[in-house]
Amino acid sequence: xxxxxxxxxxxxxxxxxxxxxxxWSYPEAALDCVVxxxxxxxxxxxxxxxxEYQVSPNTTNRPVNHRYKHFDWxxxxxxxxxxxxxxxxSLPDKQVTGRFEEEFIKMRMERLQGWMTRMCRHPVIATxxxxxxxxxxxxxxxxxxxxxxxxxxxxxxxxxxxxxxxxGLPDLDPIDVEHKCEQFSRFTRAMDDGVKDLLTVxxxxxxxxxxxxxxxxxxxxxxxxxxxxxxxxxxxxGEATLTDALTQAGKTYEDxxxxxxxxxxxxxxxxxxxxxxxxxxxxxxxxxxxxxxxAIEKVKEGDKLVATSKITPGDKxxxxxxxxxxxxxxxxxxxxxxxxxxxxxxxxxxxxxxxxVKFYETIAEKLKHAHSQFTAM
Amino acid sequence: xxxxxxxxxxxxxxxxxxxxxxxWSYPEAALDCVVxxxxxxxxxxxxxxxxEYQVSPNTTNRPVNHRYKHFDWxxxxxxxxxxxxxxxxSLPDKQVTGRFEEEFIKMRMERLQGWMTRMCRHPVIATxxxxxxxxxxxxxxxxxxxxxxxxxxxxxxxxxxxxxxxxGLPDLDPIDVEHKCEQFSRFTRAMDDGVKDLLTVxxxxxxxxxxxxxxxxxxxxxxxxxxxxxxxxxxxxGEATLTDALTQAGKTYEDxxxxxxxxxxxxxxxxxxxxxxxxxxxxxxxxxxxxxxxAIEKVKEGDKLVATSKITPGDKxxxxxxxxxxxxxxxxxxxxxxxxxxxxxxxxxxxxxxxxVKFYETIAEKLKHAHSQFTAM
Numbered sequence: 114x115x116x117x118x119x120x121x122x123x124x125x126x127x128x129x130x131x132x133x134x135x136x137w138s139y140p141e142a143a144l145d146c147v148v149x150x151x152x153x154x155x156x157x158x159x160x161x162x163x164x165e166y167q168v169s170p171n172t173t174n175r176p177v178n179h180r181y182k183h184f185d186w187x188x189x190x191x192x193x194x195x196x197x198x199x200x201x202x203s204l205p206d207k208q209v210t211g212r213f214e215e216e217f218i219k220m221r222m223e224r225l226q227g228w229m230t231r232m233c234r235h236p237v238i239a240t241x242x243x244x245x246x247x248x249x250x251x252x253x254x255x256x257x258x259x260x261x262x263x264x265x266x267x268x269x270x271x272x273x274x275x276x277x278x279x280x281g282l283p284d285l286d287p288i289d290v291e292h293k294c295e296q297f298s299r300f301t302r303a304m305d306d307g308v309k310d311l312l313t314v315x316x317x318x319x320x321x322x323x324x325x326x327x328x329x330x331x332x333x334x335x336x337x338x339x340x341x342x343x344x345x346x347x348x349x350x351g352e353a354t355l356t357d358a359l360t361q362a363g364k365t366y367e368d369x370x371x372x373x374x375x376x377x378x379x380x381x382x383x384x385x386x387x388x389x390x391x392x393x394x395x396x397x398x399x400x401x402x403x404x405x406x407x408a409i410e411k412v413k414e415g416d417k418l419v420a421t422s423k424i425t426p427g428d429k430x431x432x433x434x435x436x437x438x439x440x441x442x443x444x445x446x447x448x449x450x451x452x453x454x455x456x457x458x459x460x461x462x463x464x465x466x467x468x469x470v471k472f473y474e475t476i477a478e479k480l481k482h483a484h485s486q487f488t489a490m
Numbered sequence: 491x492x493x494x495x496x497x498x499x500x501x502x503x504x505x506x507x508x509x510x511x512x513x514w515s516y517p518e519a520a521l522d523c524v525v526x527x528x529x530x531x532x533x534x535x536x537x538x539x540x541x542e543y544q545v546s547p548n549t550t551n552r553p554v555n556h557r558y559k560h561f562d563w564x565x566x567x568x569x570x571x572x573x574x575x576x577x578x579x580s581l582p583d584k585q586v587t588g589r590f591e592e593e594f595i596k597m598r599m600e601r602l603q604g605w606m607t608r609m610c611r612h613p614v615i616a617t618x619x620x621x622x623x624x625x626x627x628x629x630x631x632x633x634x635x636x637x638x639x640x641x642x643x644x645x646x647x648x649x650x651x652x653x654x655x656x657x658g659l660p661d662l663d664p665i666d667v668e669h670k671c672e673q674f675s676r677f678t679r680a681m682d683d684g685v686k687d688l689l690t691v692x693x694x695x696x697x698x699x700x701x702x703x704x705x706x707x708x709x710x711x712x713x714x715x716x717x718x719x720x721x722x723x724x725x726x727x728g729e730a731t732l733t734d735a736l737t738q739a740g741k742t743y744e745d746x747x748x749x750x751x752x753x754x755x756x757x758x759x760x761x762x763x764x765x766x767x768x769x770x771x772x773x774x775x776x777x778x779x780x781x782x783x784x785a786i787e788k789v790k791e792g793d794k795l796v797a798t799s800k801i802t803p804g805d806k807x808x809x810x811x812x813x814x815x816x817x818x819x820x821x822x823x824x825x826x827x828x829x830x831x832x833x834x835x836x837x838x839x840x841x842x843x844x845x846x847v848k849f850y851e852t853i854a855e856k857l858k859h860a861h862s863q864f865t866a867m
Contacts, residue, residue, distance in 0.1 A: 133727050300724055307720040311713040318706055326703075329695055336688040343684040344835075347677055349828040350510050355836050362839060451726040458721075459732050459864050462739060466861035470854050477850035484843035487836050 124268070126237055128279040128441045133451070135279065135444040137236040144233040146170040146248060148226040151218045154180075164218055166225060170233075170248040177250060181207075184225055186260070190243045191232070193269040197404050198277065198442045199237055200397030200450075202390065204228055227390055234453060271404070279441035284433060287412045290440035294405050297447050301398040308388045308395065315385050319377045330370035337363030358486035365483040369476055380468035387461040391454070401446070405439050412436040501645070503614055505656040505818045510828070512656065512821040514613040521610040523547040523625060525603040528595045531557075541595055543602060547610075547625040554627060558584075561602055563637070567620045568609070570646040574781050575654065575819045576614055577774030577827075579767065581605055604767055611830060648781070656818040661810060664789045667817035671782050674824050678775040685765045685772065692762050696754045707747035714740030735863035742860040746853055757845035764838040768831070778823070782816050789813045 127138040150167040167176040184204055192201045205224035232238045243266075246259035268276065341359035344352060415429040424432070504515040527544040544553040561581055569578045582601035609615045620643075623636035645653065718736035721729060792806040801809070 296725060300720070303720045303723065304717075307713070307717040311717060314706070314709045314713045318710060321702070321706060325698070329691070329698060332691045333695060336684070336691045340681075340684040340688060340835075343677070343680045344831075346680065347828055348673060349825070349832075352828070352832050355832050359835070359839065362843065448726070451724055451729070454721075455726075455729050455732050458717075458736070460867065462736065463861060463864045463867070466739065466857050466864070470857045470861060473850045473854035473857065477847050477854060480843050480847045480850065484840060484847060487840045487843070490837065490840070 124276050125278045126273075126276050126442075128277060128282070128445045130282060131448070133448050135282070135441045136448050137445045139236045140240060142172075144170065144172065144239040144248075146229050146233055148222055148229055150176075151222050153213065162213070164213070164221075166222060168229065168248060173249045175249065177248065179247070181221070181225075183247070184228070187243065187247045190263050190266075191238060191241075194241070194243065194266065195237055195273055196397075196400070197271050198273045198401065198439075199235060199446060200394055200401050201238075202228065202231065202393040202397060223386070227386065231390070231394075231453075235449065274435060274439050274442065277438050277442050279438055282441060284437040285440050287409055287433065287436060290405070290436060291409050293440060293444060293447075294402060294409065297443065298398075298402050301395050301402070305392070305395040308391050312385065312388050312392065315381055315388070319381055319385070322377050322381070323374050327370040327374040330366050330373060334363045334366030334368075334370060337366065339363075354486075354488055358483070358488075361486045362483040365479050368479060372472065372476065376468075376472050380465045380472070383461055384465045387457055391457075394450075401443070405436075405443055408436045408439050501653050502655045503650075503653050503819075505654060505659070505822050507659060508825070510825050512659070512818045513825050514822045516613045517617060519549075521547065521549065521616040521625075523606050523610055525599055525606055527553075528599050530590065539590070541590070541598075543599060545606065545625065550626045552626065554625065556624070558598070558602075560624070561605070564620065564624045567640050567643075568615060568618075571618070571620065571643060572614055572650055573774075573777070574648050575650045575778065575816075576612060576823060577771055577778050578615075579605065579608065579770040579774060600763070604763065608767070608771075608830075612826065651812060651816050651819065654815050654819050656815055659818065661814040662817050664786055664810065664813060667782070667813060668786050670817060670821060670824075671779060671786065674820065675775075675779050678772050678779070682769070682772040685768050689762065689765050689769065692758055692765070696758055696762070699754050699758070700751050704747040704751040707743050707750060711740045711743030711745075711747060714743065716740075731863075731865055735860070735865075738863045739860040742856050745856060749849065749853065753845075753849050757842045757849070760838055761842045764834055768834075771827075778820070782813075782820055785813045785816050 128135050129138060130136075147169045148166050149169070151164050152167075153162055154165045155162050163180050163182075165178045165180050168179050169176040181204075185207075188201065188204050191199075195201060205221050205228070232244065238244050243259075243263040246256070246263065250256040250259055338360050341356045341363060344359065345356045412432050415424070415432055418424045419426055419429050505512050506515060507513075524546045525543050526546070528541050529544075530539055531542045532539050540557050540559075542555045542557050545556050546553040558581075562584075565578065565581050568576075572578060582598055582605070609621065615621050620636075620640040623633070623640065627633040627636055715737050718733045718740060721736065722733045789809050792801070792809055795801045796803055796806050
């Protein structure tokens with residue numbers, strides 16, 4: 114496991130020492146793509162239908178078409194090739210029923226977009242041949258050939274570590290490696306708990322906001338309007354201002370009911386989606402970390418293995434070097450994760466709070482108007 | 491029932507024709523009073539304690555002291571003397587346990603104030619001897635004498651109608667009277683339903699606002715703060731801005747939780763109190779209306795009674811006149827009720843909406859601040 118042939122220069126994945134520690138080598142221009150325009154296609158003379166999405170990378174600006182199953186194919190390739198070092202989050206769930214419903218297609222597209230954006234942001238993935246093929250194949254023939262080549266790629270699994278090159282960086286001590294590993298493991302577990310907690314709270318809040326709460330505002334609205342129509346039947350002159358204002362106030366609370374019910378789609382939705390993405394991502398880490406842990410164990414047994422002549426002293430040195438490389442990779446990956454996490458949570462919290470502010474301001478505005486309809490005293 | 495001696499000039503209750511129909515004669519200056527400053531007093535060398543309230547009318551500006559049982563005495567006198575024509579709302583409930591607790595005393599005082607304000611506003615009550623005694627007795631002796639006199643007053647029950655004088659107004663047709671009676675009866679029943687509906691909705695909303703809703707905001711707040719402290723443990727440099735902002739956002743939702751829980755006391759409370767008052771008031775009307783209905787029945791039987799010599803033709807004319815007077819009184823009372831209702835509901839809705847606007851504006855303000863703590867991108 115620890116001894117693999119050296120990689121060819123072209124495929125080497127460089128790691129540098131950045132301000133925050135080891136980091137991947139990032140491309141100068143950030144790759145990005147847009148997933149849009151879902152279209153129904155048919156095959157076998159209309160016997161089979163599917164949804165095709167247009168994927169446009171910012172490099173070529175030329176859209177290519179992909180079905181969900183192509184994304185799934187890409188996912189499998191990335192997992193095989195990079196999964197040992199890079200957590201590859203799952204795709205949005207497969208679904209059999211209702212997959213031609215507009216709401217579902219929109220949601221899947223949004224999640225495929227989120228997944229692709231995350232993949233584009235990862236320097237190892239973004240620069241890989243298979244990912245580039247997916248984004249910018251020239252024609253069907255190009256795609257078919259590329260596919261076949263990728264499927265035959267033998268540099269998969271733990272092979273990734275032999276292509277990683279912490280260029281010029283000193284070997285790490287296995288104890289340090291172990292320590293880093295533990296620390297990151299603790300962090301991802303804690304974050305997993307935090308994310309799940311937020312998701313649970315968010316789900317309950319969603320239910321309340323779309324269920325009992327708007328019903329209650331609606332009932333308040335109806336009660337005001339009902340009182341208004343009773344007042345209207347009094348036969349007493351000169352209370353039109355009050356009854357009109359009361360009706361208006363009632364309608365305002367009905368408006369608020371609708372607003373409350375619609376609001377989660379505008380803010381909580383994105384908070385939930387981001388946390389769902391992170392839940393998926395965090396779920397990949399135990400495996401990634403596990404690979405490292407077993408490598409470290411092996412290195413720690415090194416002296417024993419040499420003593421019992423199971424490996425040569427040279428092998429032992431190679432093993433230690435490889436474990437060090439793995440730790441550099443893990444640390445680069447951690448730093449990539451952290452910087453993305455900061456970016457994503459900052460972004461989604463801003464969006465959430467922005468929409469919440471708008472929501473409460475709009476309610477205040479509506480109520481102010483309702484208030485102005487009553488006679489000042 | 492229908493034949494009573496004519497009143498003396500001084501006690502006559504005049505009814506005029508106003509723009510909206512028959513109205514009571516209102517005093518030039520509106521009577522008002524302040525109920526304040528509850529103090530614990532003792533009797534029998536400290537064996538018995540009670541709460542005494544200061545009641546200060548705007549006429550004398552001199553406070554007089556009254557215990558709850560004095561208010562209750564006043565209520566009984568007013569009910570005896572005016573209850574047939576004027577709905578006298580019940581006092582706030584008697585209570586045996588916890589009646590020295592601050593919260594209870596405050597609430598009772600507020601309700602006694604509400605009751606007194608309503609009584610002060612009624613021209614028949616406000617100008618009555620017993621009410622004036624209650625508000626402005628000079629000393630203990632004056633109070634004791636006045637009490638005894640009021641308790642001996644024989645002009646009670648249906649006698650009120652013989653003191654009412656629709657000065658110079660033509661007698662009303664019994665059919666018209668019956669119609670007016672029916673209309674008002676329908677209105678009060680419908681309003682009673684409307685008020686009870688609003689009270690039910692309000693109670694449920696109160697429960698939600700003080701129970702599950704703030705708990706949920708609190709949990710959202712805790713989830714944000716929890717995530718912030720997980721982030722804080724990442725060991726990654728330079729995310730203090732995010733973790734601080736996330737903590738801030740979490741605390742903001744905890745603040746909102748408190749605000750949500752406190753809000754009903756600031757707005758819903760007054761809406762509920764007003765509706766509770768009206769529920770009480772509306773509960774008095776069936777009796778008032780019943781007195782009229784039976785009078786009208788008697789008048790409709792008039793010809794038969796004359797034919798069978800049970801009454802004289804002169805009695806019949808007197809009966810019709812009295813029924814007409816009763817209807818004038820009912821209409822004056824209706825118009826009094828309607829104008830007060832418009833005033834009270836306009837006032838309480840303005841107050842409610844004003845506080846609601848403040849509430850939502852404050853939340854928006856707090857969230858805006860929380861939003862500003864995140865890094866702009």
